[in-house]
Amino acid sequence: MQTATEIGANHTGMDISPTAEEMLENTELTEPRGDERELAKLRAEYGSEADPVGTLPQTEGSLALLMDKLGERLAFERSGARLYDALMVKCKTGGAKIAAQELQHIRDEEAMHFALCGAAIQSLGGDPTEQTPCADVAGVEGMGLMQVLTDPRTTVAQALHAILVAEMTDNAAWEELIELAQPIGNDDLVARFQKAQENEAHHLEKVRAWYKAATMEALD
Amino acid sequence: MKGILQEKGVALEKQRLTWRDMVQKPISKLDDDAYTRVRVILMNGIELEASRFSHACARMNPPALQRLLADVRIVEQHQATLINWLVGPDHSPLEATIAYEQVAIDVTAGVAMREPDPYLAQVYRFGLLEDFDHLYRYSALLDRLEGKDANNILQSYTDILPARPTLDHHRAPQDNVRKPYDRKKAAPLSKLHALTIMAAEQQTHNFYMNIGPMYADPVARQLYAEIASVEEQHVTQYESIIDPEESWLEKWVLHEVGEVYNYYGCMQQESNPRIKALWERFCDYELGHLQVALAAFKKFEKRDPEEIVPQELPEPIPFASQREFVRETLANEVDLRADGSEIVEKDKESKASLRYRKEVNANGSPSETISAGYRWAPGSELKLKVA
Numbered sequence: 001m002q003t004a005t006e007i008g009a010n011h012t013g014m015d016i017s018p019t020a021e022e023m024l025e026n027t028e029l030t031e032p033r034g035d036e037r038e039l040a041k042l043r044a045e046y047g048s049e050a051d052p053v054g055t056l057p058q059t060e061g062s063l064a065l066l067m068d069k070l071g072e073r074l075a076f077e078r079s080g081a082r083l084y085d086a087l088m089v090k091c092k093t094g095g096a097k098i099a100a101q102e103l104q105h106i107r108d109e110e111a112m113h114f115a116l117c118g119a120a121i122q123s124l125g126g127d128p129t130e131q132t133p134c135a136d137v138a139g140v141e142g143m144g145l146m147q148v149l150t151d152p153r154t155t156v157a158q159a160l161h162a163i164l165v166a167e168m169t170d171n172a173a174w175e176e177l178i179e180l181a182q183p184i185g186n187d188d189l190v191a192r193f194q195k196a197q198e199n200e201a202h203h204l205e206k207v208r209a210w211y212k213a214a215t216m217e218a219l220d
Numbered sequence: 221m222k223g224i225l226q227e228k229g230v231a232l233e234k235q236r237l238t239w240r241d242m243v244q245k246p247i248s249k250l251d252d253d254a255y256t257r258v259r260v261i262l263m264n265g266i267e268l269e270a271s272r273f274s275h276a277c278a279r280m281n282p283p284a285l286q287r288l289l290a291d292v293r294i295v296e297q298h299q300a301t302l303i304n305w306l307v308g309p310d311h312s313p314l315e316a317t318i319a320y321e322q323v324a325i326d327v328t329a330g331v332a333m334r335e336p337d338p339y340l341a342q343v344y345r346f347g348l349l350e351d352f353d354h355l356y357r358y359s360a361l362l363d364r365l366e367g368k369d370a371n372n373i374l375q376s377y378t379d380i381l382p383a384r385p386t387l388d389h390h391r392a393p394q395d396n397v398r399k400p401y402d403r404k405k406a407a408p409l410s411k412l413h414a415l416t417i418m419a420a421e422q423q424t425h426n427f428y429m430n431i432g433p434m435y436a437d438p439v440a441r442q443l444y445a446e447i448a449s450v451e452e453q454h455v456t457q458y459e460s461i462i463d464p465e466e467s468w469l470e471k472w473v474l475h476e477v478g479e480v481y482n483y484y485g486c487m488q489q490e491s492n493p494r495i496k497a498l499w500e501r502f503c504d505y506e507l508g509h510l511q512v513a514l515a516a517f518k519k520f521e522k523r524d525p526e527e528i529v530p531q532e533l534p535e536p537i538p539f540a541s542q543r544e545f546v547r548e549t550l551a552n553e554v555d556l557r558a559d560g561s562e563i564v565e566k567d568k569e570s571k572a573s574l575r576y577r578k579e580v581n582a583n584g585s586p587s588e589t590i591s592a593g594y595r596w597a598p599g600s601e602l603k604l605k606v607a
Contacts, residue, residue: 023379
């Protein structure tokens with residue numbers, strides 16, 4: 001596996017193209033029609049008529065947002081465990097100087113957070129098997145991350161960059177969950193969320209350091 | 221290439237691919253030459269047409285022939301898989317779309333330039349200017365939706381310019397049906413061209429129909445809906461230039477000859493040694509398929525293959541920038557339209573098409589919306605606006 005970005009025959013830029021000059025003529029040869037604002041207008045028109053991506057089932061009004069966000073966290077942590085599964089393979093293949101036990105530890109914590117979210121949803125009278133609207137949208141957000149992790153051509157540093165995106169989001173999301181859980185007065189739940197947030201802060205710190213090291217290593 | 225009737229190629233029973241064989245390293249979006257990807261996309265289209273034709277043929281013929289078609293078809297399925305899986309996963313569906321349009325432009329232009337039948341050449345030029353305009357609309361979408369430069373895919377080989385406007389491509393169905401070549405008189409090259417371009421357009425149509433609904437953006441969903449409809453018209457156009465009087469077996473033989481011809485052209489022009497070896501291998505596979513089709517032709521139709529297969533294959537379709545030819549065609553023929561099977565001046569366009577177009581464009585034109593005020597610039601149109 002490639003461990004660093006190499007110098008090679010990249011064909012995408014114009015500087016190496018023998019026909020760049022003719023290509024450049026395109027700008028002058030085009031006489032565009034219409035007003036670019038039409039695009040935003042059409043998007044807005046669809047936006048005003050759109051149905052939601054989905055709904056929550058019967059939930060006590062004050063809990064609705066919390067349940068949606070717990071569903072999102074559950075989905076994200078479950079995917080997070082899978083991201084680390086892929087990262088462990090990448091690190092092993094790429095000869096990364098990251099202890100496998102450390103990766104395994106984070107991976108297991110992501111799986112525990114998934115279970116924690118499921119238990120919290122159940123304790124509040126919800127169904128942890130349900131895919132909430134925010135869970136669905138978070139799945140869309142994360143589609144590119146797994147593509148990066150499982151592409152055999154990506155380097156450890158590139159994979160860690162994708163993990164960094166996930167961990168930064170994860171940290172912000174646990175903070176939000178704690179804020180949403182506090183008003184319902186369930187101290188035990190808040191305490192467990194705070195513990196999860198501490199874990200996530202630790203993950204972020206580790207991933208930042210690994211990413212930096214892997215990127216610098218590529219310079220050597 | 222000479223004497224393809226005598227070339228035995230690889231025997232069918234030896235054409236087995238494992239899943240590992242089928243899923244190889246993809247080509248590089250960044251490092252490979254754009255025409256390597258063009259060949260990959262074209263040959264996937266050729267294999268998919270082989271499969272679609274074979275199924276249609278099986279549905280209309282007796283079990284003895286069905287069995288032979290099935291034997292060949294499963295190999296073609298695996299060839300198509302290997303080829304299609306060479307496109308790397310870092311291509312967004314929209315970047316792949318840009319590459320599909322590059323195939324439609326530069327391969328069709330190469331065909332139009334060398335087509336010996338003037339009517340068919342006119343038909344190819346007519347379709348070419350429509351795919352050329354699609355590239356401009358999709359390039360605007362790529363810049364405005366994903367913030368990417370279509371020229372990273374095109375590698376400066378293919379222009380990004382407005383052509384016959386996509387909103388004018390929508391025609392009444394009868395104005396997409398052209399006249400077929402005569403199977404007894406047409407040059408072998410004309411038959412090979414028609415099969416090749418029909419296959420390429422058919423896979424483009426299928427591709428847009430599959431990926432269009434994967435976009436969240438309603439502008440993108442509309443644009444794919446609109447251009448997929450034009451590609452459906454193109455499939456109608458290109459299948460109609462093929463003589464329907466060719467028998468099922470004659471068509472099968474011609475399909476196999478077409479596959480040999482196109483793989484041969486790919487291996488002659490390929491710059492990536494790994495992919496070149498693949499084209500050589502599959503050219504040999506196709507020679508094996510041709511032998512099966514020829515045996516069936518002799519057995520079931522009691523005809524001499526030399527009646528339909530040339531001793532020597534024509535020069536391959538070029539995989540190269542056709543900028544000059546495309547610009548010239550654009551300058552001379554952008555205003556042409558259709559009336560039944562004929563390509564006519566704008567003021568002679570069929571009234572049925574004008575009515576149909578008014579109906580489908582009644583709520584606006586997606587292709588005009590996405591490209592309103594757009595001109596391509598290196599990197600992004602943003603460069604023109606921040607300067």
